[in-house]
Amino acid sequence: MLKAIYGTKDVLPKDVEKWNFLESTIKNIFASFNYKEIRTPLLEETGLFSRSIGEETDIVSKEMYTFQDRSETSITLRPEMTASVVRAFLEHSLSSQSSLNKLFYIAAMFRQERPQAGRFRQFHQFGAEVLGSSSPLLDAEIIILAYTILKSLGLVDITVKINSLGITSSRKVYLEILKEYLESHLNELSEESRKRFEKNVLRIFDSKFENDIQIMKDAPKLIDHLDDESKQEFQVVQNILRSEQIPFLLDSSLVRGLDYYSKTTFEIVSDKVGSQSALCGGGRYDGLIELLGGTPNYGVGFAAGIERILLALQNEKTKLPDNSSLDLYVVLLNKELLNEYYLFATALRKNHLKVEIDYLSRSVKAQMREANKLRAKFVALFGGEEYAENKVVLKNMGTSVQQVLPLENADKEILLSVGS
RNA sequence: GUGAGUAUAGCUCAGUUGGUUAGAGUACCAGGUUGUGGCCCUGGGGGUCAUGGGUUCGAGCCCCAUUACUCACCCCA
Numbered sequence: 001m002l003k004a005i006y007g008t009k010d011v012l013p014k015d016v017e018k019w020n021f022l023e024s025t026i027k028n029i030f031a032s033f034n035y036k037e038i039r040t041p042l043l044e045e046t047g048l049f050s051r052s053i054g055e056e057t058d059i060v061s062k063e064m065y066t067f068q069d070r071s072e073t074s075i076t077l078r079p080e081m082t083a084s085v086v087r088a089f090l091e092h093s094l095s096s097q098s099s100l101n102k103l104f105y106i107a108a109m110f111r112q113e114r115p116q117a118g119r120f121r122q123f124h125q126f127g128a129e130v131l132g133s134s135s136p137l138l139d140a141e142i143i144i145l146a147y148t149i150l151k152s153l154g155l156v157d158i159t160v161k162i163n164s165l166g167i168t169s170s171r172k173v174y175l176e177i178l179k180e181y182l183e184s185h186l187n188e189l190s191e192e193s194r195k196r197f198e199k200n201v202l203r204i205f206d207s208k209f210e211n212d213i214q215i216m217k218d219a220p221k222l223i224d225h226l227d228d229e230s231k232q233e234f235q236v237v238q239n240i241l242r243s244e245q246i247p248f249l250l251d252s253s254l255v256r257g258l259d260y261y262s263k264t265t266f267e268i269v270s271d272k273v274g275s276q277s278a279l280c281g282g283g284r285y286d287g288l289i290e291l292l293g294g295t296p297n298y299g300v301g302f303a304a305g306i307e308r309i310l311l312a313l314q315n316e317k318t319k320l321p322d323n324s325s326l327d328l329y330v331v332l333l334n335k336e337l338l339n340e341y342y343l344f345a346t347a348l349r350k351n352h353l354k355v356e357i358d359y360l361s362r363s364v365k366a367q368m369r370e371a372n373k374l375r376a377k378f379v380a381l382f383g384g385e386e387y388a389e390n391k392v393v394l395k396n397m398g399t400s401v402q403q404v405l406p407l408e409n410a411d412k413e414i415l416l417s418v419g420s
Numbered sequence: 421g422u423g424a425g426u427a428u429a430g431c432u433c434a435g436u437u438g439g440u441u442a443g444a445g446u447a448c449c450a451g452g453u454u455g456u457g458g459c460c461c462u463g464g465g466g467g468u469c470a471u472g473g474g475u476u477c478g479a480g481c482c483c484c485a486u487u488a489c490u491c492a493c494c495c496c497a
Contacts (some may be wrong), residue, residue, distance in 0.1 A: 114492095276495095367457090371456095
């Protein structure tokens, strides 16, 4: 049997409704914060991602869908959106049209990882990128925005974790201090942590080995080595979050995996999605625009995983709105009146009623059962005795009350009844 | 890339120490007196028991391989 590609999923009609609810909620909230939607191609030149995300990161070194097109250009299906948005920002000189650009997206991403709960090879993210300001107000706004959206989608049990990585130069100094400390404990560290020592020292803070945790307890903390500017701005962010009554935890082990982050980083987690607890992650990336060849400028943003949010909602047993009902089901009593039947229903559809009819020549009972299954508010019984008198029967499926209407103004009567 | 687990109807799953024509629930279809839903009742269709080999008189069940999927590690949304 033909199957969807490993790690990709069909979204069937009953689930599309949930996606639509999510997407419209997300768009409404972005609109209220005055963010503008941006859409970029799924495909980019591979170099865009290797330069921005970082050659050494897992995403670039082992997770990208990369191939050569016919002109032997190396093409990659986007594994994340920030690089593409910044590329579009530079390509179209958006900064010269407006000194601040607040952008959002809802889009598919691709990473060639082993799928598991809350992780897919094609997955969907919504997110925001604000380009053009270093104001910590925006760091806070991004967090508030992400939190507000998740809450509005119905999530209850979520936690905001924040950290500051400082500016690149102060972080470099700190990393040397940390390495110096760890070198004296290198033999006691787990093998995994020793690998991290080479690749990404900060990750050792995430280690699950008891011995590592003990060692890291006494390690110098990034937060104590922040440059003054980062320190002060981080306070501003925290103050705003407090006055907005957004609960958060300081988490010094929060090191966003991509190379381009600086200063504020944050994550929103849920323990309802299996081991992949991050629903949302983001932060500031002030060096990225310059890195991609633009004149130096500021950026801050976040990305959230739609599949993970749906999973969390499902596991929190949140009921999503269900609009799958039907205004009217038209039952055909006399099969010889098929043409008239079809025209009758079509006329009602032109009045923007949600109308369904029988296409399968089924018995009246079967049609009624179908109407019930589709949760039709009303059923019109077309044909039969009433038709001979130019009339049609309208039944209210909630109250079971029936009335007989003249055909010539049946559409108006039905509109009145269904509308009420 | 590493590790563990699972595979029987569209879906969720039973299937005894290996023993006749492989079951249930649900979904689907049809009926339960003329042209009326929900609840209920009756009946029906639907399975190469993932695939290929092996052991055996006999395999859904035991063994091996393959494939697919799931979960976890790494990392991330």
